[in-house]
Amino acid sequence: MSATKSRARDIRRVRRQRRHRCWDHLIIAPLWVAYQANLGTLLRTCDAVGACMALPDTDHYRQALATGDSRRLRERTCLHWLDTGKDRWVRQQRAAGWRIVAVELAEGAVALPRLPAAEERTVVLLGHETGGLPEEHVDAADLCVEIPMIGTGASLNVAVAGSLVLYRLAGLA
Ligand SMILES: C[S@@+](CC[C@H](N)C(=O)[O-])C[C@H]1O[C@@H](n2cnc3c(N)ncnc32)[C@H](O)[C@@H]1O
Numbered sequence: 001m002s003a004t005k006s007r008a009r010d011i012r013r014v015r016r017q018r019r020h021r022c023w024d025h026l027i028i029a030p031l032w033v034a035y036q037a038n039l040g041t042l043l044r045t046c047d048a049v050g051a052c053m054a055l056p057d058t059d060h061y062r063q064a065l066a067t068g069d070s071r072r073l074r075e076r077t078c079l080h081w082l083d084t085g086k087d088r089w090v091r092q093q094r095a096a097g098w099r100i101v102a103v104e105l106a107e108g109a110v111a112l113p114r115l116p117a118a119e120e121r122t123v124v125l126l127g128h129e130t131g132g133l134p135e136e137h138v139d140a141a142d143l144c145v146e147i148p149m150i151g152t153g154a155s156l157n158v159a160v161a162g163s164l165v166l167y168r169l170a171g172l173a
Pocket of ligand 1: 104105125127129146148157158159161162
């Protein structure tokens with residue numbers, strides 16, 4: 001084994017011992033994200049930054065998460081299964097005092113480098129891979145975050161976008 005590989009393994013052993021339960025602080029809500037690989041990637045980021053994940057309690061989401069989660073992180077990461085519809089759940093979170101952050105390309109959005117770490121309980125909404133985030137949720141959010149892009153692509157992969165925003169909100173980037 002190369003020296004670099006063995007050092008990475010040693011670092012992991014020392015630094016990555018903490019599992020987290022619900023810290024009631026940061027929830028990523030990929031309520032419109034459809035693809036299993038994206039849900040699996042987001043779950044891995046949740047584990048890394050200590051965030052929870054909220055998902056619709058449907059066969060599709062349970063199946064997609066099980067397939068996308070190749071590391072069985074769903075047994076160790078805090079999952080909030082919605083006990084109501086998406087729109088109602090977001091309204092309930094807001095009424096309960098959570099700040100709602102929409103991740104979307106939108107007029108008036110805050111650019112990612114200006115996004116401070118979350119100081120209050122925050123729910124992060126992500127949009128569908130092709131349809132994006134429903135406009136009413138972008139409009140109703142307390143804050144919309146856009147990740148600047150200077151290339152030719154129209155948008156980022158949703159799991160990449162969600163992970164970048166989670167790292168900022170968790171204060172780790
Ligand atoms: C692939 S994009 C959806 C693109 C879709 N065709 C559209 O026009 O809305 C999927 C989701 O990733 C997030 N996303 C992707 N790139 C982003 C960016 N540069 N800034 C903010 N959010 C982004 C948003 O949540 C978006 O709804």
